[in-house]
Each structure stands twice: as C-alpha cells, then as structure tokens.
Amino acid sequence: MEVTNLTVTEFVLLGFNELPNFKLVFFFIFLAIYVATLFGNSLTTALFCFDHHFHSPMYMLLCNMSVLDMSFTTMVLPKLLNMFLTGNNVISYRGCMAQLFFFVVLMVTEYFILATMAYDRYVAICHPLRYTYFMSLRVCFCMSLTSWSLGVLEGIPYTVLLSSSTFCKSNEVDHLFCDMKPLMLLSCSDTHTIEMLILGPSAVIGFVPSVLTLVSYIYIISAILKIHSKEGRHKTFSTCSSHLTVILLFYGTVLGMYIRPKSSYSMGQDKVFAVLYAGVIPMLNPIIYSLKNEEVKKALCKIKKQMH
DSSP: OOOOOSSOSEEEEOTTTTOGGGHHHHHHHHHHHHHHHHHHHHHHHHHHHHOGGGOSHHHHHHHHHHHHHHHHHHHHHHHHHHHHHHOOOEEEHHHHHHHHHHHHHHHHHHHHHHHHHHHHHHHHHHOGGGHHHHSOHHHHHHHHHHHHHHHHHHHHHHHHHHHTSOOOSOSEEOSSSOOHHHHHHHOOSOOHHHHHHHHTHHHHHHHHHHHHHHHHHHHHHHHHHTOOSHHHHHHHHHHHHHHHHHHHHHHHHHHHHHSOOGGGOOHHHHHHHHHIIIIIHHHHHHHHHHHSOHHHHHHHHHHHHHHO
16 A cells, blocks of 8 residues: 655654653563563464464464564564664654554454454353364364454555545654554544544444454353352363453453543553553463463473473
C-alpha cells in the first residue's frame, strides 16, 4: 500500500520525554522485558515445533499467542530502546504507518486467537469425547489462519485512511509508538470515515470474539460446577485457568485503554497501558502458561537436564 503525504515526512515519538532523568533506568528495564519476552515465547514456539508431544490444537494456539507476543514487543520496544539510548525520537512516515498497520493487525488477531482458545477449552471440557473431531490440527490451523487474515483485513483500511490524511498541526506523536488515537489528534483532514469505521465494522469485529469468549466460559464454568468432587472441579478448572488469566489481563488492559470516560482521558495513562500490552503482558504470558501447565514444566525440566 502506497504511503504519501505532502505535509509530513517523519514523526517525532515523544515517548517518556517528560521524564528525561530516567532514560537510562527505562532502557535497562525495557531491555530486560524485551529479552525475557523473546526468550519465553521463543521457548514456547520451539516446544511446539520440535517436540511431537506438543503437536495438539491447544499448543498450536499457544504458539500463535507466542508469535503475537513477540511481534507486539518487537513492533514497539526496539525503537523505544533506541530512543532511550540515543535520544533519537524520529520515526519515518512509512515506519509510523507500518507501526499503525501491525498494531491493528496484531490486536484484532489476538481477539480471535483468544476466542479460539476459549472454544478449544469449551470443547475439551464440555465435549471431551468429540474433541478430536471438533478441534483437529487441521481445524485449528484454519481457525488460526482466519484470525490472522481478519487482522490484516482490519489493518488495511485504517492504514490507508490515515496515510491519506493531511498532518499539518504537528508531527509530534505523544505516545510510545504510532497508535490510532494520537495520529488522529494530529490530522487536519476529516476523520469522520475513520470514526465510523471504529464505531461500525471494527466494533462488530471486536464484539464477536468477545462474545464467543464469554459464552464459552459460561458453558465451561457451568460444566465445572456440575462436577461433584472438589478435586475433579479443581483439576478441570486448572486446564483453563492459565488461559482465563491471560484473557483477564488482555481485556482488562484494552478496556482500560479504550473504554474510559473522556473526562479521565490522558496520554500519560495511555502510555502506561501501552507498556502493559506491548511489554509486560507478552512477557508474563509464557510464564503463566508454563507455571500452570504440567506438560510444559516437565518439558522444560527435561531441556534443563539435557543442558547440564
């Protein structure tokens, strides 16, 4: 997609410019987050690719989540680290539009991957005898591919519309990366079409996987409550507790980011939420899954023994 604009050739990401004395501290904090995120999620991906014990729909979806998490952090943190270290806050126009595109793609894809994971847990708990029929690797691959495709289809119109806008107010983006909201604030063009897109098709695309996730967990919790033994309830719930934790973290952050009254809106809060969903949550996700999954813990212990 061609990106042209006569008024702006580059943007300036303000990042944490209001805290200049903490640049070196921020650099080491975010470097640690980035390294931990890449290490943890690469390990999850490697387990799925190279260990046949993990060739199942659930782990294929976990692999998708790991790719999403690594992509999120790689989209934001390397540029942020460079800003802290060199003070160079400039990002090219094309680089800015690329960040916007990938942010929308990854956000929408994660909605649908989380919904697919919820459906996977629903089938495993509510219809265990028919699990291999409803959730084969082939079905899981098709659902994953559909999730990524919907993300790309959602990212294209936003990027095209904003890249064709005129930015004449300023080129300073008061954020950690080129997100939709701060770019729209800089636009001198009519953003009505983009706003209608957010309220229309995008709202539906966000609503559908959210409802699917919610309905799946209503059925899951209902099935768990019907189990008579306490041990049985605990064992069954443990199979989906890690996924439920990730869902709560993701939706809690997104709701905090976008569903806030205008009176309480501030870019400072947006930056905090951006750090959460682009850095902290991707780092925590593989830890959550490995701590709550016995198969993953056994595989990690096996790798550790082989290394020694």
